[in-house]
Amino acid sequence: MAWTTGGATRRSTFAVLAAGAGFFAMLQSLISPVLPTIQQELHTSRNTVTWVLTAYLLSASICTPILGRVGDSVGRKRTLVLALVGLAVGCLLAGVAQSVGMLIVARVVQGVGGAVFPLSFGIIRDEFPPARVPTAVGMISAVIAAGGGLGVVLAGPIVATLDYRWLFWIPTVVVLATALAAHLLVPESPVRTPGRINWPAAGLLSGWLVALLLAVSEGPGWGWLSGRVLGLLAVAVVLAALWVVTEARSANPLIDMRTLRLPAVWTTNLVALLFGAAMFALYAFLPQFTQAPAGAGYGFGASVTEAGLLMLPMLVTMFVAGMASGRLQPVFGLKAQLATGSALGALACALLVLAHDTRWEVGAAAGVFGLGIGLAFSAMTNLIVGSVPAGQTGAASGMNANIRTIGGSIGAVVMSGIVTAGAGSDGTPREAGFTHGFVTLTLISLAAVAVALVVPGARRAGRVAGTAPARGEAGAVPGRAPDATAAPLLAGPAAAE
Secondary structure: OOOOOOHHHHHHHHHHHHHHHHHHHHHHHHOHHHHHHHHHHOOOOHHHHOHHHHHHHHHHHHHHHHHHHHHHHHOHHHHHHHHHHHHHHHHHHHHHOOOHHHHHHHHHHHHHHHHHHHHHHHHHHHHOOHHHHHHHHHHHHHHHHHHHHHHHHHHHHHHHHOOOOHHHHHHHHHHHHHHHHHHHHOOOOOOOOOOOOOHHHHHHHHHHHHHHHHHHHHHHHHOOOOHHHHHHHHHHHHHHHHHHHHHHHOOOOOOOHHHHHOHHHHHHHHHHHHHHHHHHHHHHHHHHHHHOOHHHOOOOOOOHHHHHHHOHHHHHHHHHHHHHHHHHOOOOOHHHHHHHHHHHHHHHHHHHHHOOOOHHHHHHHHHHHHHHHHHHHHHHHHHHHHHOOHHHHHHHHHHHHHHHHHHHHHHHHHHHHHHHOOOOOOOOOOHHHHHHHHHHHHHHHHHHHHHHOOOOOHHHHHHHHOOOOOOOOOOOOOOOOOOOOOHHHHOOHHHOO
Protein backbone atom coordinates (compact mmCIF):
# COMPACT_ATOMS: atom_id res chain seq x y z
CA MET A 1 0.00 0.00 0.00
CA ALA A 2 1.67 3.23 -1.14
CA TRP A 3 0.68 5.98 1.28
CA THR A 4 2.25 9.41 0.76
CA THR A 5 4.46 11.30 3.28
CA GLY A 6 4.54 9.46 6.58
CA GLY A 7 3.51 6.27 4.84
CA ALA A 8 5.30 4.01 7.30
CA THR A 9 3.44 5.57 10.22
CA ARG A 10 0.13 5.25 8.41
CA ARG A 11 0.80 1.62 7.53
CA SER A 12 1.53 0.75 11.16
CA THR A 13 -1.51 2.75 12.31
CA PHE A 14 -3.72 0.94 9.82
CA ALA A 15 -2.40 -2.47 10.92
CA VAL A 16 -3.19 -1.70 14.56
CA LEU A 17 -6.69 -0.45 13.74
CA ALA A 18 -7.40 -3.46 11.54
CA ALA A 19 -6.30 -5.90 14.27
CA GLY A 20 -8.45 -4.27 16.94
CA ALA A 21 -11.55 -3.92 14.78
CA GLY A 22 -11.17 -7.39 13.28
CA PHE A 23 -10.92 -9.20 16.61
CA PHE A 24 -13.87 -7.33 18.11
CA ALA A 25 -15.96 -8.21 15.05
CA MET A 26 -14.85 -11.82 15.35
CA LEU A 27 -15.96 -11.97 18.98
CA GLN A 28 -19.44 -10.91 17.85
CA SER A 29 -19.92 -14.15 15.93
CA LEU A 30 -17.38 -16.53 17.49
CA ILE A 31 -19.64 -17.52 20.39
CA SER A 32 -22.99 -18.02 18.67
CA PRO A 33 -22.23 -21.44 17.10
CA VAL A 34 -20.98 -22.89 20.40
CA LEU A 35 -23.72 -21.73 22.77
CA PRO A 36 -24.97 -25.33 23.24
CA THR A 37 -21.44 -26.35 24.28
CA ILE A 38 -21.22 -23.48 26.77
CA GLN A 39 -24.67 -24.36 28.10
CA GLN A 40 -23.58 -27.94 28.74
CA GLU A 41 -20.18 -27.03 30.23
CA LEU A 42 -21.60 -24.46 32.66
CA HIS A 43 -24.72 -26.51 33.51
CA THR A 44 -27.22 -23.78 32.71
CA SER A 45 -30.47 -23.43 30.78
CA ARG A 46 -30.95 -22.47 27.15
CA ASN A 47 -32.69 -19.23 28.09
CA THR A 48 -29.90 -18.24 30.47
CA VAL A 49 -27.05 -18.98 28.06
CA THR A 50 -28.55 -16.66 25.44
CA TRP A 51 -27.61 -13.82 27.80
CA VAL A 52 -24.00 -14.51 26.84
CA LEU A 53 -24.94 -12.93 23.51
CA THR A 54 -27.53 -10.45 24.78
CA ALA A 55 -25.24 -8.93 27.42
CA TYR A 56 -22.50 -8.39 24.85
CA LEU A 57 -24.96 -6.79 22.46
CA LEU A 58 -26.38 -4.43 25.09
CA SER A 59 -22.97 -3.39 26.37
CA ALA A 60 -21.55 -2.74 22.91
CA SER A 61 -24.65 -0.78 21.92
CA ILE A 62 -24.17 1.56 24.87
CA CYS A 63 -20.39 1.89 24.74
CA THR A 64 -19.98 2.34 20.97
CA PRO A 65 -21.53 5.81 20.56
CA ILE A 66 -20.58 7.06 24.03
CA LEU A 67 -16.89 6.17 23.79
CA GLY A 68 -16.88 7.34 20.18
CA ARG A 69 -17.91 10.77 21.49
CA VAL A 70 -15.39 10.56 24.34
CA GLY A 71 -12.71 9.95 21.72
CA ASP A 72 -13.86 12.98 19.75
CA SER A 73 -13.45 15.04 22.91
CA VAL A 74 -10.42 13.77 24.84
CA GLY A 75 -8.44 12.04 22.11
CA ARG A 76 -9.08 9.00 19.95
CA LYS A 77 -5.77 7.24 20.58
CA ARG A 78 -6.08 7.14 24.36
CA THR A 79 -9.73 6.11 24.11
CA LEU A 80 -8.79 3.37 21.63
CA VAL A 81 -6.17 1.99 24.03
CA LEU A 82 -8.74 2.06 26.85
CA ALA A 83 -11.29 0.21 24.72
CA LEU A 84 -8.77 -2.45 23.68
CA VAL A 85 -7.61 -3.00 27.28
CA GLY A 86 -11.26 -3.34 28.35
CA LEU A 87 -11.85 -5.87 25.58
CA ALA A 88 -8.79 -7.88 26.64
CA VAL A 89 -9.81 -7.85 30.32
CA GLY A 90 -13.29 -9.04 29.33
CA CYS A 91 -11.80 -11.88 27.28
CA LEU A 92 -9.57 -12.93 30.18
CA LEU A 93 -12.50 -12.94 32.60
CA ALA A 94 -14.57 -14.98 30.14
CA GLY A 95 -11.77 -17.50 29.74
CA VAL A 96 -11.57 -18.20 33.48
CA ALA A 97 -15.32 -17.93 34.20
CA GLN A 98 -16.62 -20.91 36.19
CA SER A 99 -20.29 -19.91 36.06
CA VAL A 100 -22.61 -18.50 33.48
CA GLY A 101 -23.13 -15.40 35.65
CA MET A 102 -19.42 -14.59 35.59
CA LEU A 103 -19.31 -15.24 31.86
CA ILE A 104 -22.17 -12.80 31.30
CA VAL A 105 -20.36 -10.14 33.36
CA ALA A 106 -17.23 -10.76 31.30
CA ARG A 107 -19.20 -10.27 28.09
CA VAL A 108 -20.48 -6.93 29.41
CA VAL A 109 -16.88 -5.84 29.93
CA GLN A 110 -15.99 -7.01 26.41
CA GLY A 111 -18.68 -4.71 25.03
CA VAL A 112 -16.41 -1.74 25.78
CA GLY A 113 -14.43 -2.85 22.75
CA GLY A 114 -17.27 -1.78 20.46
CA ALA A 115 -15.73 1.68 20.52
CA VAL A 116 -12.88 0.48 18.28
CA PHE A 117 -15.16 0.89 15.24
CA PRO A 118 -15.91 4.64 15.45
CA LEU A 119 -12.48 5.41 16.92
CA SER A 120 -10.74 3.64 14.03
CA PHE A 121 -12.70 5.58 11.44
CA GLY A 122 -12.01 8.84 13.27
CA ILE A 123 -8.27 8.14 13.45
CA ILE A 124 -8.19 7.33 9.73
CA ARG A 125 -9.92 10.61 8.98
CA ASP A 126 -7.43 12.49 11.15
CA GLU A 127 -4.21 10.88 9.93
CA PHE A 128 -4.69 9.94 6.28
CA PRO A 129 -4.66 12.25 3.25
CA PRO A 130 -8.23 12.99 2.14
CA ALA A 131 -7.74 11.14 -1.15
CA ARG A 132 -6.73 8.00 0.78
CA VAL A 133 -9.50 8.06 3.36
CA PRO A 134 -12.21 6.23 1.33
CA THR A 135 -9.80 3.40 0.49
CA ALA A 136 -8.61 3.05 4.08
CA VAL A 137 -12.17 3.16 5.44
CA GLY A 138 -13.23 0.56 2.90
CA MET A 139 -10.37 -1.72 3.90
CA ILE A 140 -11.17 -1.43 7.62
CA SER A 141 -14.83 -2.11 6.80
CA ALA A 142 -13.72 -5.21 4.89
CA VAL A 143 -11.71 -6.39 7.90
CA ILE A 144 -14.74 -5.82 10.18
CA ALA A 145 -17.05 -7.72 7.86
CA ALA A 146 -14.54 -10.53 7.38
CA GLY A 147 -13.90 -10.71 11.12
CA GLY A 148 -17.60 -11.33 11.72
CA GLY A 149 -17.63 -14.11 9.14
CA LEU A 150 -14.35 -15.58 10.37
CA GLY A 151 -15.83 -16.11 13.82
CA VAL A 152 -18.46 -18.45 12.40
CA VAL A 153 -15.79 -20.37 10.47
CA LEU A 154 -13.25 -20.73 13.31
CA ALA A 155 -15.57 -21.51 16.23
CA GLY A 156 -16.04 -25.18 15.40
CA PRO A 157 -12.39 -26.12 14.78
CA ILE A 158 -11.17 -24.29 17.90
CA VAL A 159 -13.71 -25.96 20.18
CA ALA A 160 -13.19 -29.38 18.59
CA THR A 161 -9.39 -29.16 18.87
CA LEU A 162 -9.00 -27.30 22.15
CA ASP A 163 -11.83 -26.07 24.37
CA TYR A 164 -14.44 -23.30 24.19
CA ARG A 165 -12.37 -21.22 26.65
CA TRP A 166 -9.73 -20.79 23.95
CA LEU A 167 -12.30 -18.69 22.09
CA PHE A 168 -11.48 -16.07 24.74
CA TRP A 169 -7.85 -16.83 25.65
CA ILE A 170 -6.52 -16.45 22.10
CA PRO A 171 -8.14 -13.00 21.66
CA THR A 172 -6.86 -11.96 25.11
CA VAL A 173 -3.24 -12.26 24.00
CA VAL A 174 -3.77 -10.70 20.58
CA VAL A 175 -5.88 -7.77 21.84
CA LEU A 176 -3.39 -6.97 24.63
CA ALA A 177 -0.60 -6.89 22.04
CA THR A 178 -2.77 -4.65 19.88
CA ALA A 179 -3.40 -2.27 22.80
CA LEU A 180 0.36 -1.99 23.39
CA ALA A 181 0.96 -1.41 19.68
CA ALA A 182 -1.74 1.29 19.67
CA HIS A 183 -0.05 3.04 22.58
CA LEU A 184 3.34 2.96 20.84
CA LEU A 185 2.46 3.43 17.18
CA VAL A 186 -0.84 5.30 16.74
CA PRO A 187 -0.53 9.12 16.73
CA GLU A 188 -2.78 11.10 19.03
CA SER A 189 -5.65 12.79 17.23
CA PRO A 190 -5.15 16.50 16.47
CA VAL A 191 -8.92 17.04 16.18
CA ARG A 192 -10.88 17.75 19.37
CA THR A 193 -14.49 18.64 20.10
CA PRO A 194 -14.23 20.84 23.21
CA GLY A 195 -16.67 20.64 26.09
CA ARG A 196 -17.67 18.13 28.74
CA ILE A 197 -19.43 14.88 27.99
CA ASN A 198 -23.19 15.26 28.36
CA TRP A 199 -23.69 12.46 30.89
CA PRO A 200 -27.48 12.92 31.29
CA ALA A 201 -27.76 12.39 27.52
CA ALA A 202 -25.46 9.37 27.80
CA GLY A 203 -27.72 7.93 30.51
CA LEU A 204 -30.85 8.46 28.42
CA LEU A 205 -29.19 6.94 25.35
CA SER A 206 -28.15 3.92 27.40
CA GLY A 207 -31.63 3.62 28.87
CA TRP A 208 -33.59 3.53 25.64
CA LEU A 209 -31.08 1.23 23.93
CA VAL A 210 -31.23 -1.26 26.82
CA ALA A 211 -35.03 -1.13 26.96
CA LEU A 212 -35.42 -1.57 23.20
CA LEU A 213 -32.87 -4.34 22.74
CA LEU A 214 -34.04 -6.18 25.84
CA ALA A 215 -37.62 -6.13 24.59
CA VAL A 216 -36.57 -7.32 21.13
CA SER A 217 -34.27 -10.04 22.49
CA GLU A 218 -36.70 -11.41 25.07
CA GLY A 219 -39.94 -10.87 23.13
CA PRO A 220 -40.13 -14.43 21.75
CA GLY A 221 -39.72 -15.95 25.22
CA TRP A 222 -41.79 -13.51 27.25
CA GLY A 223 -44.49 -13.01 24.62
CA TRP A 224 -44.77 -9.94 22.44
CA LEU A 225 -47.97 -8.80 24.14
CA SER A 226 -46.73 -9.49 27.66
CA GLY A 227 -46.65 -6.65 30.14
CA ARG A 228 -42.86 -6.79 30.42
CA VAL A 229 -42.26 -6.44 26.67
CA LEU A 230 -44.88 -3.72 26.16
CA GLY A 231 -43.58 -1.89 29.23
CA LEU A 232 -40.00 -1.99 27.97
CA LEU A 233 -41.06 -0.72 24.54
CA ALA A 234 -42.98 2.13 26.17
CA VAL A 235 -39.96 3.00 28.32
CA ALA A 236 -37.76 2.94 25.20
CA VAL A 237 -40.05 5.41 23.41
CA VAL A 238 -40.22 7.79 26.36
CA LEU A 239 -36.48 7.72 27.05
CA ALA A 240 -35.66 8.13 23.34
CA ALA A 241 -37.91 11.22 23.17
CA LEU A 242 -36.26 12.67 26.29
CA TRP A 243 -32.84 11.90 24.82
CA VAL A 244 -33.63 13.80 21.61
CA VAL A 245 -34.93 16.81 23.57
CA THR A 246 -31.90 16.78 25.89
CA GLU A 247 -29.44 16.57 23.01
CA ALA A 248 -31.21 19.31 21.05
CA ARG A 249 -30.97 21.70 24.02
CA SER A 250 -27.41 20.82 25.01
CA ALA A 251 -24.46 23.10 24.33
CA ASN A 252 -22.25 19.98 24.24
CA PRO A 253 -24.43 17.20 22.79
CA LEU A 254 -23.30 13.61 22.89
CA ILE A 255 -24.63 13.24 19.36
CA ASP A 256 -25.55 16.41 17.51
CA MET A 257 -29.15 16.07 16.36
CA ARG A 258 -28.36 18.31 13.39
CA THR A 259 -25.88 15.68 12.26
CA LEU A 260 -28.44 12.88 12.45
CA ARG A 261 -30.88 15.00 10.44
CA LEU A 262 -28.48 15.38 7.51
CA PRO A 263 -30.09 13.64 4.50
CA ALA A 264 -26.98 11.55 3.79
CA VAL A 265 -26.82 10.47 7.44
CA TRP A 266 -30.41 9.52 8.21
CA THR A 267 -30.93 7.71 4.90
CA THR A 268 -27.67 5.79 5.33
CA ASN A 269 -28.66 4.90 8.89
CA LEU A 270 -32.00 3.58 7.65
CA VAL A 271 -30.19 1.39 5.10
CA ALA A 272 -27.94 0.20 7.95
CA LEU A 273 -31.01 -0.82 9.97
CA LEU A 274 -32.50 -2.83 7.10
CA PHE A 275 -29.23 -4.30 5.85
CA GLY A 276 -28.23 -5.24 9.39
CA ALA A 277 -31.53 -7.07 9.84
CA ALA A 278 -30.93 -9.24 6.79
CA MET A 279 -27.22 -9.78 7.45
CA PHE A 280 -27.39 -10.86 11.09
CA ALA A 281 -30.41 -13.08 10.42
CA LEU A 282 -28.53 -14.87 7.64
CA TYR A 283 -25.42 -15.19 9.84
CA ALA A 284 -27.52 -16.85 12.54
CA PHE A 285 -29.81 -19.10 10.53
CA LEU A 286 -27.94 -20.22 7.42
CA PRO A 287 -25.59 -22.41 9.56
CA GLN A 288 -28.67 -23.79 11.35
CA PHE A 289 -30.19 -24.66 7.97
CA THR A 290 -27.06 -26.58 6.92
CA GLN A 291 -26.94 -28.44 10.27
CA ALA A 292 -30.49 -29.77 9.96
CA PRO A 293 -30.50 -33.59 9.88
CA ALA A 294 -31.12 -35.28 6.56
CA GLY A 295 -34.31 -36.76 7.97
CA ALA A 296 -35.83 -33.29 8.12
CA GLY A 297 -36.09 -33.25 4.33
CA TYR A 298 -33.59 -30.42 3.91
CA GLY A 299 -30.17 -29.43 5.18
CA PHE A 300 -27.02 -31.54 5.15
CA GLY A 301 -26.57 -32.72 8.74
CA ALA A 302 -23.40 -30.62 8.88
CA SER A 303 -21.31 -30.30 12.03
CA VAL A 304 -20.49 -26.87 13.47
CA THR A 305 -17.15 -26.97 11.65
CA GLU A 306 -18.73 -28.03 8.33
CA ALA A 307 -21.40 -25.37 8.65
CA GLY A 308 -18.67 -22.77 9.17
CA LEU A 309 -16.80 -23.96 6.08
CA LEU A 310 -19.96 -23.54 4.01
CA MET A 311 -19.83 -19.87 5.03
CA LEU A 312 -16.30 -19.49 3.62
CA PRO A 313 -17.47 -18.17 0.21
CA MET A 314 -19.23 -15.33 2.05
CA LEU A 315 -16.08 -14.58 4.04
CA VAL A 316 -13.88 -14.46 0.93
CA THR A 317 -16.19 -12.37 -1.23
CA MET A 318 -17.02 -9.82 1.49
CA PHE A 319 -13.31 -9.28 2.13
CA VAL A 320 -12.49 -8.87 -1.57
CA ALA A 321 -15.41 -6.50 -2.19
CA GLY A 322 -14.64 -4.43 0.89
CA MET A 323 -10.97 -4.10 -0.06
CA ALA A 324 -11.90 -3.03 -3.58
CA SER A 325 -14.67 -0.63 -2.56
CA GLY A 326 -12.55 2.44 -1.82
CA ARG A 327 -10.48 2.01 -4.96
CA LEU A 328 -13.64 1.70 -7.06
CA GLN A 329 -15.16 4.89 -5.65
CA PRO A 330 -13.89 7.26 -8.38
CA VAL A 331 -15.86 5.31 -11.01
CA PHE A 332 -18.44 3.51 -8.85
CA GLY A 333 -19.64 5.99 -6.25
CA LEU A 334 -20.79 5.41 -2.69
CA LYS A 335 -24.51 5.61 -3.42
CA ALA A 336 -24.16 3.13 -6.29
CA GLN A 337 -22.14 0.78 -4.09
CA LEU A 338 -24.67 0.95 -1.28
CA ALA A 339 -27.58 0.23 -3.62
CA THR A 340 -25.68 -2.55 -5.39
CA GLY A 341 -24.63 -4.15 -2.10
CA SER A 342 -28.23 -4.17 -0.91
CA ALA A 343 -29.39 -5.58 -4.26
CA LEU A 344 -26.83 -8.39 -4.05
CA GLY A 345 -28.16 -9.17 -0.57
CA ALA A 346 -31.68 -9.42 -2.00
CA LEU A 347 -30.43 -11.62 -4.85
CA ALA A 348 -28.65 -13.97 -2.43
CA CYS A 349 -31.73 -14.39 -0.26
CA ALA A 350 -33.88 -15.00 -3.35
CA LEU A 351 -31.42 -17.68 -4.50
CA LEU A 352 -31.79 -19.40 -1.13
CA VAL A 353 -35.58 -19.38 -1.58
CA LEU A 354 -35.35 -21.04 -5.00
CA ALA A 355 -32.28 -23.28 -4.69
CA HIS A 356 -30.99 -24.73 -1.42
CA ASP A 357 -30.88 -28.49 -2.04
CA THR A 358 -27.11 -28.85 -2.50
CA ARG A 359 -24.05 -27.51 -0.76
CA TRP A 360 -22.82 -25.62 -3.82
CA GLU A 361 -26.12 -23.77 -4.13
CA VAL A 362 -25.93 -22.61 -0.50
CA GLY A 363 -22.25 -21.71 -0.91
CA ALA A 364 -22.95 -19.71 -4.07
CA ALA A 365 -25.75 -17.75 -2.39
CA ALA A 366 -23.48 -17.08 0.59
CA GLY A 367 -20.79 -15.80 -1.78
CA VAL A 368 -23.21 -13.40 -3.45
CA PHE A 369 -24.34 -12.10 -0.07
CA GLY A 370 -20.70 -11.60 0.89
CA LEU A 371 -20.17 -9.35 -2.12
CA GLY A 372 -23.13 -7.28 -0.94
CA ILE A 373 -21.80 -7.02 2.61
CA GLY A 374 -18.37 -5.91 1.42
CA LEU A 375 -19.73 -3.13 -0.78
CA ALA A 376 -22.46 -1.97 1.60
CA PHE A 377 -20.32 -1.88 4.76
CA SER A 378 -17.66 0.26 3.14
CA ALA A 379 -20.14 2.58 1.45
CA MET A 380 -22.16 3.12 4.66
CA THR A 381 -19.11 4.08 6.67
CA ASN A 382 -17.64 6.34 4.00
CA LEU A 383 -20.98 8.12 3.59
CA ILE A 384 -21.20 8.78 7.33
CA VAL A 385 -17.55 9.78 7.75
CA GLY A 386 -17.69 12.06 4.73
CA SER A 387 -20.98 13.73 5.67
CA VAL A 388 -20.27 14.94 9.22
CA PRO A 389 -17.83 17.45 10.73
CA ALA A 390 -14.54 15.96 11.94
CA GLY A 391 -15.51 16.46 15.60
CA GLN A 392 -18.58 14.24 15.18
CA THR A 393 -16.92 11.37 13.29
CA GLY A 394 -16.71 9.03 16.29
CA ALA A 395 -20.22 9.64 17.57
CA ALA A 396 -21.87 9.53 14.13
CA SER A 397 -20.09 6.38 12.91
CA GLY A 398 -20.70 4.77 16.30
CA MET A 399 -24.40 5.50 16.01
CA ASN A 400 -24.43 3.99 12.52
CA ALA A 401 -22.85 0.80 13.88
CA ASN A 402 -25.41 0.83 16.67
CA ILE A 403 -28.33 1.16 14.31
CA ARG A 404 -26.98 -1.74 12.26
CA THR A 405 -26.80 -3.80 15.47
CA ILE A 406 -30.37 -2.87 16.41
CA GLY A 407 -31.47 -3.92 12.93
CA GLY A 408 -29.59 -7.19 13.38
CA SER A 409 -31.37 -7.88 16.66
CA ILE A 410 -34.75 -7.22 15.08
CA GLY A 411 -33.90 -9.30 11.99
CA ALA A 412 -32.73 -12.27 14.06
CA VAL A 413 -35.89 -12.19 16.18
CA VAL A 414 -38.17 -11.93 13.13
CA MET A 415 -36.32 -14.76 11.39
CA SER A 416 -36.47 -16.90 14.54
CA GLY A 417 -40.23 -16.41 14.81
CA ILE A 418 -40.77 -17.38 11.17
CA VAL A 419 -38.41 -20.38 11.18
CA THR A 420 -39.69 -21.89 14.42
CA ALA A 421 -43.38 -21.42 13.61
CA GLY A 422 -44.89 -24.84 13.02
CA ALA A 423 -41.78 -26.73 14.10
CA GLY A 424 -42.12 -30.47 14.46
CA SER A 425 -42.73 -32.26 17.75
CA ASP A 426 -38.97 -32.71 18.21
CA GLY A 427 -38.41 -28.97 17.81
CA THR A 428 -36.81 -29.25 14.35
CA PRO A 429 -38.02 -26.41 12.08
CA ARG A 430 -39.77 -27.33 8.86
CA GLU A 431 -38.26 -26.48 5.48
CA ALA A 432 -41.12 -24.06 4.82
CA GLY A 433 -40.09 -22.07 7.88
CA PHE A 434 -36.63 -21.41 6.43
CA THR A 435 -38.06 -20.72 2.97
CA HIS A 436 -40.52 -18.15 4.33
CA GLY A 437 -37.70 -16.65 6.36
CA PHE A 438 -35.52 -16.25 3.27
CA VAL A 439 -38.46 -14.63 1.46
CA THR A 440 -38.77 -12.13 4.31
CA LEU A 441 -35.04 -11.34 4.17
CA THR A 442 -35.36 -10.80 0.41
CA LEU A 443 -38.10 -8.22 0.99
CA ILE A 444 -36.09 -6.50 3.74
CA SER A 445 -33.09 -6.28 1.40
CA LEU A 446 -35.25 -4.86 -1.39
CA ALA A 447 -36.45 -2.19 1.06
CA ALA A 448 -32.78 -1.38 1.73
CA VAL A 449 -32.25 -0.97 -2.03
CA ALA A 450 -35.17 1.46 -2.23
CA VAL A 451 -33.80 3.59 0.61
CA ALA A 452 -30.26 3.47 -0.81
CA LEU A 453 -31.55 4.97 -4.04
CA VAL A 454 -32.66 8.13 -2.21
CA VAL A 455 -29.36 8.65 -0.37
CA PRO A 456 -27.96 11.99 -1.60
CA GLY A 457 -25.10 11.73 -4.08
CA ALA A 458 -21.63 12.49 -2.77
CA ARG A 459 -21.42 16.06 -4.09
CA ARG A 460 -24.81 16.97 -2.68
CA ALA A 461 -23.96 15.37 0.67
CA GLY A 462 -20.69 17.24 0.70
CA ARG A 463 -22.48 20.58 0.13
CA VAL A 464 -24.95 19.85 2.93
CA ALA A 465 -22.29 18.74 5.42
CA GLY A 466 -19.45 20.87 4.20
CA THR A 467 -19.91 23.84 6.56
CA ALA A 468 -16.47 23.88 8.16
CA PRO A 469 -15.71 25.67 11.41
CA ALA A 470 -13.37 28.60 11.20
CA ARG A 471 -9.85 28.35 12.60
CA GLY A 472 -10.04 28.21 16.37
CA GLU A 473 -13.55 26.79 16.46
CA ALA A 474 -14.51 23.22 17.33
CA GLY A 475 -12.87 20.81 14.96
CA ALA A 476 -10.30 23.27 13.65
CA VAL A 477 -6.73 22.02 13.68
CA PRO A 478 -3.81 24.37 14.27
CA GLY A 479 -1.65 24.52 11.17
CA ARG A 480 -4.37 23.12 8.89
CA ALA A 481 -7.06 24.61 6.75
CA PRO A 482 -10.32 25.00 8.71
CA ASP A 483 -11.72 21.52 9.37
CA ALA A 484 -9.43 20.18 6.71
CA THR A 485 -10.83 16.69 7.05
CA ALA A 486 -14.52 17.46 6.77
CA ALA A 487 -15.72 18.22 3.25
CA PRO A 488 -12.66 17.12 1.21
CA LEU A 489 -13.45 13.45 1.75
CA LEU A 490 -16.16 13.74 -0.82
CA ALA A 491 -14.77 16.60 -2.82
CA GLY A 492 -11.82 15.09 -4.64
CA PRO A 493 -11.61 12.50 -7.38
CA ALA A 494 -13.31 9.99 -5.09
CA ALA A 495 -16.49 12.02 -5.25
CA ALA A 496 -17.65 10.75 -8.61
CA GLU A 497 -21.22 9.57 -8.49
